[in-house]
Amino acid sequence: MSSDEVARPLSRAAERGPASRFLRKYALQLGIVAVAIVVWVLFLIGSPRTFLAGDIYVAFMSTTPFFALIAIPLTLVVITGEIDLSFPSVMAFGMTGYDVVFVATGSVWLGFFACLAAGLLAGLLNGYIVVRIGVPSLVTTIGTQFLLRGAVMIVTNGQGLGMTEVQSSALHGALVGRAFGFVPAQFFWTVAVGLIVWFFLNRHRYGAHVYLTGDNVESARLMGVNVGRTKIITFAVVGLVAGFAGFVVSAEVLFFWPTLGEGYMLNALASVFLGGTSVFGGTGTIFGTFVASFIIGAINAGIVAAGLTGFWTSFIYGLIIVGSVSIQTVLSRRLT
Amino acid sequence: MGNLLEMRNISKTFGEVVALHDVDFHVGPNEIVGLLGDNGAGKSTLVKIITGYHTPDHGGEIYWQGRKLDHLSVARAHGLGIEVVYQERALADKQSLWRNIFMGRELTRGLGILDVRGMREETRKLMHSAMGFTSSAITPESTVKTFSGGERQGVAITRALYFEAELVILDEPTMGLSLSETKKALDFVEGIRKAGKAAIFIDHNIFHVYPVVDRIVVFDRGTVAGQFMRNELTLQELTDRLYLVARTGHLTA
Numbered sequence: 001m002s003s004d005e006v007a008r009p010l011s012r013a014a015e016r017g018p019a020s021r022f023l024r025k026y027a028l029q030l031g032i033v034a035v036a037i038v039v040w041v042l043f044l045i046g047s048p049r050t051f052l053a054g055d056i057y058v059a060f061m062s063t064t065p066f067f068a069l070i071a072i073p074l075t076l077v078v079i080t081g082e083i084d085l086s087f088p089s090v091m092a093f094g095m096t097g098y099d100v101v102f103v104a105t106g107s108v109w110l111g112f113f114a115c116l117a118a119g120l121l122a123g124l125l126n127g128y129i130v131v132r133i134g135v136p137s138l139v140t141t142i143g144t145q146f147l148l149r150g151a152v153m154i155v156t157n158g159q160g161l162g163m164t165e166v167q168s169s170a171l172h173g174a175l176v177g178r179a180f181g182f183v184p185a186q187f188f189w190t191v192a193v194g195l196i197v198w199f200f201l202n203r204h205r206y207g208a209h210v211y212l213t214g215d216n217v218e219s220a221r222l223m224g225v226n227v228g229r230t231k232i233i234t235f236a237v238v239g240l241v242a243g244f245a246g247f248v249v250s251a252e253v254l255f256f257w258p259t260l261g262e263g264y265m266l267n268a269l270a271s272v273f274l275g276g277t278s279v280f281g282g283t284g285t286i287f288g289t290f291v292a293s294f295i296i297g298a299i300n301a302g303i304v305a306a307g308l309t310g311f312w313t314s315f316i317y318g319l320i321i322v323g324s325v326s327i328q329t330v331l332s333r334r335l336t
Numbered sequence: 337m338g339n340l341l342e343m344r345n346i347s348k349t350f351g352e353v354v355a356l357h358d359v360d361f362h363v364g365p366n367e368i369v370g371l372l373g374d375n376g377a378g379k380s381t382l383v384k385i386i387t388g389y390h391t392p393d394h395g396g397e398i399y400w401q402g403r404k405l406d407h408l409s410v411a412r413a414h415g416l417g418i419e420v421v422y423q424e425r426a427l428a429d430k431q432s433l434w435r436n437i438f439m440g441r442e443l444t445r446g447l448g449i450l451d452v453r454g455m456r457e458e459t460r461k462l463m464h465s466a467m468g469f470t471s472s473a474i475t476p477e478s479t480v481k482t483f484s485g486g487e488r489q490g491v492a493i494t495r496a497l498y499f500e501a502e503l504v505i506l507d508e509p510t511m512g513l514s515l516s517e518t519k520k521a522l523d524f525v526e527g528i529r530k531a532g533k534a535a536i537f538i539d540h541n542i543f544h545v546y547p548v549v550d551r552i553v554v555f556d557r558g559t560v561a562g563q564f565m566r567n568e569l570t571l572q573e574l575t576d577r578l579y580l581v582a583r584t585g586h587l588t589a
Contacts, residue, residue: 025477205448212439215428222389222426223440224410282430 027068035274036295043298054182056301061187062252064297067264068190068290069245071271072197073238075289078272079201080135080234081214081281086126087242087268088261089148092148094119095256096152099161104187108169115247116240122148123239127232130219137235152258161256176252186248190290193241198286209232214281266317271296274324278332296320338402340365340503340534341386346396348381351393356392357558363534368525370545370566371538373555374582379431380423380468382555383505387420388413414441418562421509423538425492429481434459436480437495458498467492485548486517493524493577504528505536512546522548542578546571554578 001079025032043051050056070087095119102111122144129140159245164171166204177185201207212220222225242261250256277284296317303312341363341479348356352551356378369573371379384390385398386564392398402414420426427436430575434455443458459476463469474483480491489509496504509521510589524531525548539545546566548579552574553563561581580586 021475021477028349078383133376182359203450205444205450206383206441208435208438208442208450211435212428215430216426219426219428220440222387222410222420224414226389227439282428 005076011141014258028283029287029291032100032275032291032295036291039295039298039302041177043302046302050301056305058182058184059301060294060297062184063300064294065184065186065190066245066249066252068271068293068297069186069193069248070238070242070264071268071275071289072190072194072286073234073241073295074268074276075272075284075286076197076210076234077137077202077238078277078279079210079214079281079284080231081217082130082231082234084235084238085265086122086141086145086148087238089145089152090119090239090242091246091249091261091264092152092258093122093148094246095250095260096155096258098242098247098250099156099256102161102165106165108166108171112171112247116243119246120236120240123236123242124161124232126239127235129236131231151279156258158258159260163250163254163256164185166251167254171217172251175248186252187241190249194286194290197237201286206233211218211282214283216282224315234262242319265292266314266321267296267300270317270320270324273321273328276324276328278327279325279326280332338365339363339399340367340401342399342402343386344381344397345434346382346385346398347393348378348385348390348396349393354558356385358421359558359560361553361560363536366529366532368529368535368537368549369553370549370552371536372540372542372545372552372578373561376557377555378558379492379509379555381540383420383507383536386413386503386505387418410440414499417500418505419499419501420507420576421489421492421496421497423507423511425481425488427488427491430479432477432479433463433474433491433574434476436491437462437498437576439495442500462498464566466493466497475562486514486520489513489517489521493521501533503534503536505538507538508540509537510539510541518544542571542574546574550577554581556581 040051070091072083074087094115097114098111101114102108105111126137126141126144129135129144130137135143173185175185175189179185179188209220209225209227212223212225213227213230227246245262249260252328271293272284272289273279274295275285275288275290277289299316299320300313301317304310339362341361341556343359343361346356346359347354359378361382371382372403373379381390385396385408387496388410391408395556400409405412414575426439428439431439434452437456437459443454445451463474463476467487469487469490483491493509506521506525509524510518513521522544525535529548537545537549543558547559549566551563551565552569554561554577562577
């Protein structure tokens, strides 16, 4: 209590003045932009030939969306104080919906909507188990991760599906085409998903409840926030977008692998935590996640460009997750 | 004149724990009722039933201005004008002041789209008119975790007032407050009386409760041990009776 009294005038003083107030308010966003610039300069110095050419940036815009798309709604889940580890399997589960419907009807569009529906269903399943049954989300989504992957394998019999038919559909151009001949369409979809989720998080009652739920679930309940519904919607959105991302990845490579999604777990989680979203819930920004996901994408390319083997990627992403979460924890203790 | 709030046969069990057993309780119009009782006597459970947070066990009846309420939810209670200042303040520490003021009742422009500017403006007005925040360091954007105990209490009380309460429930409002902050909280109760509204005042400290209430209801182990008008008893007699309740569970020997 007494240390509180001493600390408060100091933190109040730091709030004075519009400039320092701006710095405080946008500290997370400014921090992540600074990190992005530092990483970029390091790579420019390390391998100038790669990073001064345009190709590498086209590659970023092409592959980063595969996990950035999911990292954006995953940020909402983490802000509510929950976690979702099932999304890699949900990507494949959605595409299994496509597989079944496409084989039955021959329609790419019907298959696409089946993919979204299957993803949404998987997200709702997570939400119901967490909220209505009351199983912690960590355990729930580890369970559904295996459950859904198993379902994918059973239904597809472990066999992939060629998707050349998608190429002749308008969906291909719209989702993974190249605008102006070089900008991958999935980059625009990532920006669009980012803007939509940003809007709902910051300018809609739903988003206000996401923050309140994650900050103090008991206060939120006492003040009439429907905490359960907020969480279920959040899990459902991750499922829906994971299905969408699964389709985008498959449309890009024109093949659906039943192992789809494996390898995106670390990238997406690292993007959320590096982006400044608190693992304790209640704080986080879509902007942070968006920028961080491109840092993660750049690091992936940088590791290869620097001549390190792919074995390093797992190590480095793990380091980023542990490091960013630790730094956040220490900072939040210091600043309050 | 009918009662503002009337509750009959209210029981509440949590698993095997009986928090309330067959409680009858009422609040008259413009009446300040003090709830006294030990920890676990059932005061907070009763409050959470009034606010729609807990549902009473089957058979309990709640009347508001003479009309029976069937499914009382937190939103319904807010709609009726029942406001609570919770013991734990019910704030979200990492969120801005304006988000705390409008927690669960955000102003929207329809379709759930937030009226952020409106909420910031209202908060700024309330800071000067009701909360008495004069420091320029606090803005509607400040996060409440940096606030002192008294300031947090100010936020919780202002929030209750803003939504035009008919019945204000104060759950241990003086807990953890300094002497001058406590006086502010007690003045606030007096202000409720003058405004013609009703209040339920819960506190451990009878020296805080006694001067401001009209009627005192004593809870013991989930039941109403007794009640009396304040002017029937002196503070000393009240203290003696509370000791008696603690020992025997009855108000009179």
